[in-house]
Amino acid sequence: MFASWAKQGWDYFAGKRVSIAFTGMQGVGKTVLLDHLTGDANKSDYKRPMQSETKESATIRTAKERIHITVVPGQKSHPRYVALQDLFTKEGPVQGVVHVVSWGHAAIRSQAAVDSLINDKGAKTINQVRKLHLEAEQEDFAETCQYIRESHHQHGSPRWLILAIDKVDLYEGQYDKAREWYSQPGSPFHAKLAELQRQLGADYFRWEVLPVCACLDPFEWNGEVIQSQVNDQGRSAYLGQMHLHLANFCRT
Numbered sequence: 001m002f003a004s005w006a007k008q009g010w011d012y013f014a015g016k017r018v019s020i021a022f023t024g025m026q027g028v029g030k031t032v033l034l035d036h037l038t039g040d041a042n043k044s045d046y047k048r049p050m051q052s053e054t055k056e057s058a059t060i061r062t063a064k065e066r067i068h069i070t071v072v073p074g075q076k077s078h079p080r081y082v083a084l085q086d087l088f089t090k091e092g093p094v095q096g097v098v099h100v101v102s103w104g105h106a107a108i109r110s111q112a113a114v115d116s117l118i119n120d121k122g123a124k125t126i127n128q129v130r131k132l133h134l135e136a137e138q139e140d141f142a143e144t145c146q147y148i149r150e151s152h153h154q155h156g157s158p159r160w161l162i163l164a165i166d167k168v169d170l171y172e173g174q175y176d177k178a179r180e181w182y183s184q185p186g187s188p189f190h191a192k193l194a195e196l197q198r199q200l201g202a203d204y205f206r207w208e209v210l211p212v213c214a215c216l217d218p219f220e221w222n223g224e225v226i227q228s229q230v231n232d233q234g235r236s237a238y239l240g241q242m243h244l245h246l247a248n249f250c251r252t
Contacts, residue, residue: 017066018250020096020158021087025133025140026051026074027106029166029214034058034071036214036239037246048215051075051109055083062247070094074140088151096160096249099144101137101189102167103178104130105219105226118222126224134181138188145196152200160249161196161207163189168211168238169230170219175211183209206252212242 022030031049035041038058049056053073060067070087073080087094108114108129123129148158165178182189197205213235216228230238 016064016250017068018096019068019070019087019092019094020098020246020250021094022069022071022098022100023084023140023144024072024074024100025106025136027108028074028100028102028137029107030071030074030100031056033100033164033166033212033214033242034069036235037069037243041214053077054079055086060243060246062243062250065247065250067246067250069098084147088147089154093151093155093157096158096162097144097148098162098164098246099141100164100166101141101182102133103165103171103181104133104137105167105170106133106136108221124222126219126221126226129221138192141189141192145192149196149199152205156204159205160252161193161205162242162245162249163193163207163209164242165209165211167213167215167219169213169216169228169235170226172229172234179209179211208245208249210242210245212238214239 022034024030032041034056035046035049035058038060040046040058051074055073056071058069060069070083072083072087108117117123117129117132121132123132148161151157152159163182165175165182168175168178171178181187183193184190185194193207197207213230216230216232216235218228219226
């Protein structure tokens, strides 16, 4: 009883603690997005993170919540599956999920991976590598949905998902097409989302699609370049919208 009162008192003064997971395939910008949402990216000594090898955590504070975020590594590895097990199948699972995608613009960080995509899979143009990335996004999202489904059946949580379409600065003029790819009825992602909501129940699980961008970097592939189309002010607007929606979802 005392512990319950103590927790209520701490929540009142420090804000209710809400745990959420950032999921998504490697290279979509999960950790960088988190750094911008927490404000760490604004520090003078900030260094952009390399590929995440293990799960990473940080807390965003709002007027009413302490939003504790854990980033799941994107590459298929033992630390990734340990993180997924910890966040979704053990006691005290996350209340929500932000699944990050990039409309096929995932960064490739190693030269070996670049060579493999070009020489082994024939991805010589940006459109070709994006097609492969979009297929990988679907596979990755299907796995996340399975963890959400199992966790919800066991614990009744998570209760919501935000599909964050990252790197929108690279295709802001085509965002409507990107949104259709992820949320239009008949699209692969919408089919997975609709099935998940049907299985869990619309009253117990909801989802939303939001554009966002953190790094304003060009996307380069085999001599082709797509330049960023958003300035710092535009980026701040996207991040502010994400921050607001995160807070609103965490209050449900």
